[in-house]
Amino acid sequence: MNRAALLLLDLLYPNRCDCCGVRIRYDAAVCGQCAGQLADLRTPYAVWAQQQTEAVPWADGAAVWRYADAARSGILAMKDGMRGFGRYAGTALAAEVRAHLPAETVTCVTWTPMGRARRRRQGYAHAELLGKTVARELHLPARGDLLSETDTGTRQHSLTREERIEHAKRFLYTGADVRGETVLLCDDILTTGSTLRRCTELLLDAGAERVYIAVIAAALPH
Numbered sequence: 001m002n003r004a005a006l007l008l009l010d011l012l013y014p015n016r017c018d019c020c021g022v023r024i025r026y027d028a029a030v031c032g033q034c035a036g037q038l039a040d041l042r043t044p045y046a047v048w049a050q051q052q053t054e055a056v057p058w059a060d061g062a063a064v065w066r067y068a069d070a071a072r073s074g075i076l077a078m079k080d081g082m083r084g085f086g087r088y089a090g091t092a093l094a095a096e097v098r099a100h101l102p103a104e105t106v107t108c109v110t111w112t113p114m115g116r117a118r119r120r121r122q123g124y125a126h127a128e129l130l131g132k133t134v135a136r137e138l139h140l141p142a143r144g145d146l147l148s149e150t151d152t153g154t155r156q157h158s159l160t161r162e163e164r165i166e167h168a169k170r171f172l173y174t175g176a177d178v179r180g181e182t183v184l185l186c187d188d189i190l191t192t193g194s195t196l197r198r199c200t201e202l203l204l205d206a207g208a209e210r211v212y213i214a215v216i217a218a219a220l221p222h
C-alpha cells in the first residue's frame with residue numbers, strides 16, 4: 001500500500017496503542033509512553049532463573065520483559081485478539097534470542113499449543129503468532145506439528161502450583177519426528193514454568209537434542 005492510502009486508512013480507522021489505547025501513528029505498534037515503560041521493564045531470563053529452587057529441563061532461556069504495567073496490558077490485549085502487540089513482542093523476542101542464546105545451534109521453532117476450544121474462544125493462538133514471528137526473524141522452520149493441547153476448559157491462572165503441574169498434563173506430543181533437533185520453544189508468560197516444563201520434557205522424551213525456551217514476559221515477585 002502506498003503512503004497516501006495508509007494515511008487515508010489511518011483517518012478512517014485510527015491506529016491505537018495495544019497497551020493503553022491512545023491514538024498512535026499508523027505504522028507504530030505502541031505509543032511513546034508505553035515504549036518507555038517497556039524499556040524500563042526489560043528483564044533478562046537469568047533473573048527468573050535465579051529465583052527457582054527446582055532444576056529446569058531446558059538448556060537456557062530468553063525473556064524480554066517483567067510481567068507488569070505495559071507488558072501486562074500488551075499481553076492481555078494480545079490474548080484479546082490484538083495481533084499487533086504479538087508481532088511487536090515477537091520481534092523483540094527474536095532479538096533477545098539472538099543476543100542471549102546460541103541461536104545458530106537452534107534447528108526449529110515451536111510454541112505451546114492451543115486446543116480447539118481455547119482457540120475458538122480467543123479467535124487465534126497468540127503463542128503461535130509469537131513463535132512464527134520469531135521463526136521468521138531467525139530464518140528457522142516453524143513447527144506447529146510437535147505438540148497438542150487437550151481441551152479442559154480450566155483457566156491456568158486460577159490454579160495453585162501443584163494444580164498447574166497436574167493441569168500441564170493436557171499437553172501431549174503428537175508423534176512427529178523431532179529426533180536430533182535443537183528446539184526453541186516460545187510462549188507468552190513464564191510464571192511457575194509448569195507449562196514450559198511439561199512441553200520441554202515431551203520434546204526431550206521424543207528425542208529432541210536440546211530445548212531452549214523464549215518468553216516475552218517473566219512473572220516475578222515484587
Ligand SMILES: [Zn+2]
Pocket residue numbers: 017018019020021022030031032033034035
Ligand atoms: Zn500506550
